[in-house]
Amino acid sequence: MKKSLLVVVALLGLVSLRVNAQEGVTRTLLMDKAVKGTLPLTVKHGGDIEFFIRLELPDVEKVPSAYKSALTAVRDTVLSKSMRMKYVQGDADFKQLKAQFETRQFKNLEGFIGSMDAADRDRRKALFRWYFEYSGQLDEDSLMNPMMSGAPFFQFYLQKVEQIGNTFFSAENLVFDSRTGQLLTLADLLNMTPPNDVFVENLMMDEFRKHHPEETDYDFNVDTSASFEITKTGLNFYIPTGNVQEDRLDYIMLDKSVLKPYMKKGGLLEQFWK
8 A cells, every 4th residue: 555755844644543432642743944044054054944843642641551651652663763862751842852853953964064065065055955754644444543442553654754955765664563562573473583584585576576577776675674564465565766756665565375374373463364
């Protein structure tokens, strides 16, 4: 299932968690700022700094105690994966998180510009814009809080785009154990001990070659470390193409029938695909 990827405007949407069918509780970390010539950085080098972030995070304090631990783990993982930051306990309106993020990014931008020679700085001045985009969504089967619905896992799609004269893009599908909030890897779901790891990777490449008979310049991204999502029919792996303009991701779908020999007995996939 391909997901719509937005560029530049940052939106990380966490579908509202619902408690006992009541409106769910989330807290929003929102930043939308443009700095134009008011900082020593922009006065010295010219150009603008802009960033847009929207994070909808679980409000752990407002959920039943049985789910606090798992949702705390989810919140902290999303912050770490998206912004490489840790939650500040008691930071009711995220002021400390915003200040930490802004300070770090201005420092990074200063270092980037400082690494250029004068000619390069003049040539790229118009590109001294740093855009951040974070966007995400729960899968469409998780509109209700899965920790209360009995589902064994839930998924959160996370995308990040950074641009400072050029663009960095990444996309992950985060799969969490709904009982604990643990972020799951493929090895948590399948028996990936040798030689199974090679067999599964060969399955991926065989499926990839059905759609790409000729080698591509992103063949090296076809391996078992690829991000994946769980569907009712199998696993869908995300394969980055390196193309930041369009078709940023390719996909490999492995049907559950070919993966069943590698499923962990009594594991989440066995529960889901039974």
